[in-house]
Amino acid sequence: MPKQRDVRAQRDLLSNATWQVLAETGLPGLTLRAVAERAGCTTGLVMHAFPTKKALLLHARDLLYERTAARADAAEAASPDARGALAAVLGQAVDLPHGHHDESRVWVGFLAAALADDDLAGRHRAANRSFLARVHRLVAACCPKWTDERLERTTKSLVALVEGLNVLAAADPQTYPADLQQAALRAALSVIPEWGPGSAVSR
Amino acid sequence: MPKQRDVRAQRDLLSNATWQVLAETGLPGLTLRAVAERAGCTTGLVMHAFPTKKALLLHARDLLYERTAARADAAEAASPDARGALAAVLGQAVDLPHGHHDESRVWVGFLAAALADDDLAGRHRAANRSFLARVHRLVAACCPKWTDERLERTTKSLVALVEGLNVLAAADPQTYPADLQQAALRAALSVIPEWGPGSAVSR
DNA sequence: CCTTTTCCGTAACGGTCGTTACCGTAGCAA
DNA sequence: TTGCTACGGTAACGACCGTTACGGAAAAGG
Numbered sequence: 364m365p366k367q368r369d370v371r372a373q374r375d376l377l378s379n380a381t382w383q384v385l386a387e388t389g390l391p392g393l394t395l396r397a398v399a400e401r402a403g404c405t406t407g408l409v410m411h412a413f414p415t416k417k418a419l420l421l422h423a424r425d426l427l428y429e430r431t432a433a434r435a436d437a438a439e440a441a442s443p444d445a446r447g448a449l450a451a452v453l454g455q456a457v458d459l460p461h462g463h464h465d466e467s468r469v470w471v472g473f474l475a476a477a478l479a480d481d482d483l484a485g486r487h488r489a490a491n492r493s494f495l496a497r498v499h500r501l502v503a504a505c506c507p508k509w510t511d512e513r514l515e516r517t518t519k520s521l522v523a524l525v526e527g528l529n530v531l532a533a534a535d536p537q538t539y540p541a542d543l544q545q546a547a548l549r550a551a552l553s554v555i556p557e558w559g560p561g562s563a564v565s566r
Numbered sequence: 567m568p569k570q571r572d573v574r575a576q577r578d579l580l581s582n583a584t585w586q587v588l589a590e591t592g593l594p595g596l597t598l599r600a601v602a603e604r605a606g607c608t609t610g611l612v613m614h615a616f617p618t619k620k621a622l623l624l625h626a627r628d629l630l631y632e633r634t635a636a637r638a639d640a641a642e643a644a645s646p647d648a649r650g651a652l653a654a655v656l657g658q659a660v661d662l663p664h665g666h667h668d669e670s671r672v673w674v675g676f677l678a679a680a681l682a683d684d685d686l687a688g689r690h691r692a693a694n695r696s697f698l699a700r701v702h703r704l705v706a707a708c709c710p711k712w713t714d715e716r717l718e719r720t721t722k723s724l725v726a727l728v729e730g731l732n733v734l735a736a737a738d739p740q741t742y743p744a745d746l747q748q749a750a751l752r753a754a755l756s757v758i759p760e761w762g763p764g765s766a767v768s769r
Numbered sequence: 770c771c772t773t774t775t776c777c778g779t780a781a782c783g784g785t786c787g788t789t790a791c792c793g794t795a796g797c798a799a
Numbered sequence: 800t801t802g803c804t805a806c807g808g809t810a811a812c813g814a815c816c817g818t819t820a821c822g823g824a825a826a827a828g829g
Contacts, residue, residue: 365774366826389682390593407777468681475678477737478671479592488738520750524723527730534680535691547723568804569796610807
């Protein structure tokens with residue numbers, strides 16, 4: 364048997380390169396040659412690892428989702444109660460000290476691409492609904508007496524606020540500094556009672 | 567003197583075509599040939615009306631700003647008091663009945679492009695700060711006793727919520743229907759007292 | 770050590786992009 | 800009506816895109 368390769372490592376390497384190129388030069392700069400240069404190889408390897416550019420794009424999108432989901436899992440697991448988990452999950456989504464500043468940029472790029480690509484749109488919807496379900500679960504744990512309608516409205520409002528802050532901060536970080544984002548989130552979370560009856564996280 | 571043309575009408579025609587193409591096919595589909603076809607002419611006229619593609623893009627961005635500013639002006643002028651004006655201005659920014667659905671799509675497209683283009687980034691910041699100033703003025707009129715810090719935080723939170731709703735609805739209108747957006751906005755506006763001391767709009 | 774088979778760098782292809790040069794032509798002055 | 804000039808349609812250019820074909824290199828089995 365001739366030489367073999369680590370397929371998964373290659374795909375991750377290329378997805379990371381895709382992610383970096385997207386953060387630096389935006390969607391128009393995302394070319395196979397730019398990705399290959401960033402990954403330290405040629406387009407030959409890229410086209411052997413992924414059959415087409417779209418497949419690479421979709422895999423990079425999945426990678427972004429996995430990262431954010433893993434961070435959210437970690438934030439949730441490190442919190443003792445539902446209220447704290449809610450604050451931690453939403454807080455890590457907003458810009459941290461010198462956090463994943465360009466993760467927001469990449470997210471915006473994929474979002475804009477999703478508006479014209481059905482496959483990317485599907486990934487976006489799945490990811491966002493997954494995040495919504497997570498927040499919904501935590502809000503429901505904090506506020507077991509709320510009606511479903513109020514739970515849904517509050518959940519989607521919190522998520523919209525967080526994503527809005529992310530998007531606006533990505534384009535104008537001066538106007539939306541990190542401390543203001545955190546303060547805005549804290550104010551929005553004040554509608555959630557500090558010690559809900561079911562304060563233990565149910566998972 | 568030989569034949570002359572209506573420069574402004576041409577620029578508006580082409581900017582509208584740019585806007586439509588951007589809404590339909592997104593940024594990657596925005597080509598001079600697509601714009602020319604949509605406008606019913608050839609690339610020759612486009613390149614005579616605008617020296618370069620970027621100039622066309624910037625003009626289309628300005629057009630988007632003028633439209634949103636005019637709509638906000640109208641919403642504000644039609645409201646008797648500051649509280650109503652605030653609700654109207656933010657409400658028209660969120661998706662109306664069968665409103666400017668693709669205006670959000672265009673906005674997202676320009677936002678993503680602004681992340682990699684300094685000129686577009688400048689336009690975005692100017693437009694967003696103008697919107698922030700408008701909302702800030704209305705919130706301040708409703709809540710004259712608030713501290714500057716609270717005014718700023720509330721203003722930016724409201725704007726972030728509205729933009730977040732817009733962005734998420736553009737990519738997943740099923741999850742973010744118009745009535746939910748309006749309900750979310752209404753809930754967020756509940757922090758503003760119904761009849762503030764200075765209820766008259768000061769302009 | 771040599772063969773064999775997979776891997777991946779190289780280079781080219783067709784297509785489309787933004788941009789440019791050129792020229793037929795439509796409208797106004799005389 | 801005639802001539803002149805700015806307008807704008809046509810077509811080509813160079814660059815770069817995604818994709819493909821092919822050949823040299825490298826590792827595992829004999």
